[in-house]
Amino acid sequence: EAGVAQSPRYKIIEKRQSVAFWCNPISGHATLYWYQQILGQGPKLLIQFQNNGVVDDSQLPKDRFSAERLKGVDSTLKIQPAKLEDSAVYLCASSLGLADSYEQYFGPGTRLTVT
Amino acid sequence: TQLLEQSPQFLSIQEGENLTVYCNSSSVFSSLQWYRQEPGEGPVLLVTVVTGGEVKKLKRLTFQFGDARKDSSLHITAAQPGDTGLYLCPDFNKFYFGSGTKLNVKP
Numbered sequence: 046e047a048g049v050a051q052s053p054r055y056k057i058i059e060k061r062q063s064v065a066f067w068c069n070p071i072s073g074h075a076t077l078y079w080y081q082q083i084l085g086q087g088p089k090l091l092i093q094f095q096n097n098g099v100v101d102d103s104q105l106p107k108d109r110f111s112a113e114r115l116k117g118v119d120s121t122l123k124i125q126p127a128k129l130e131d132s133a134v135y136l137c138a139s140s141l142g143l144a145d146s147y148e149q150y151f152g153p154g155t156r157l158t159v160t
Numbered sequence: 161t162q163l164l165e166q167s168p169q170f171l172s173i174q175e176g177e178n179l180t181v182y183c184n185s186s187s188v189f190s191s192l193q194w195y196r197q198e199p200g201e202g203p204v205l206l207v208t209v210v211t212g213g214e215v216k217k218l219k220r221l222t223f224q225f226g227d228a229r230k231d232s233s234l235h236i237t238a239a240q241p242g243d244t245g246l247y248l249c250p251d252f253n254k255f256y257f258g259s260g261t262k263l264n265v266k267p
Binding site: 049078085086087088089090093101136138146147148149150151152153154 | 191193200201202203204205208246248250252255257258259260
């Protein structure tokens with residue numbers, strides 16, 4: 046069974062530029078999560094989708110971050126414009142459903158460096 | 161507000177040593193998971209414990225859930241370099257992962 050796929054693995058941009066990350070969850074997983082992990086810290090939830098609907102985006106900085114999961118499968122996370130403090134690893138995870146949110150499968154992450 | 165604490169924050173040991181890391185919460189867990197995140201990778205689920213007092217073993221790893229379901233420990237016997245990583249016990253009621261315990265096992 047294929048795991049959670051993310052691309053790109055690494056991205057370097059200048060502040061005020063925009064960037065997009067892509068995630069393909071495990072086939073059949075209805076729930077998808079985006080996390081931000083700053084160096085030395087644990088992951089912080091940004092947004093949670095159930096199929097193509099948003100369950101929780103309370104910690105998403107909506108003035109610059111956006112995410113979508115239009116067909117309930119793949120998802121894209123965008124940052125526009127990027128700030129220096131956005132430098133982090135962005136992790137995507139999926140689970141079978143909301144009731145299985147404790148058993149998440151994570152992708153390898155995208156390491157973003159903002160200069 | 162639930163407080164989640166993991167200790168120690170950092171641990172550096174030699175291969176073959178034993179170690180224990182702890183997870184403590186101010187509130188009750190309905191269930192508790194331990195994840196390990198290796199450098200450059202996403203976290204991987206190691207175990208789920210549900211019942212107070214429960215003990216689960218995964219090869220050299222022993223997980224114990226406190227009787228009151230507010231705390232847990234992870235004991236590693238004869239640590240190996242492959243055990244190196246960040247150990248997390250997230251609170252999924254609030255999707256809070258905390259900072260975890262960063263373990264480095266030196267060969």
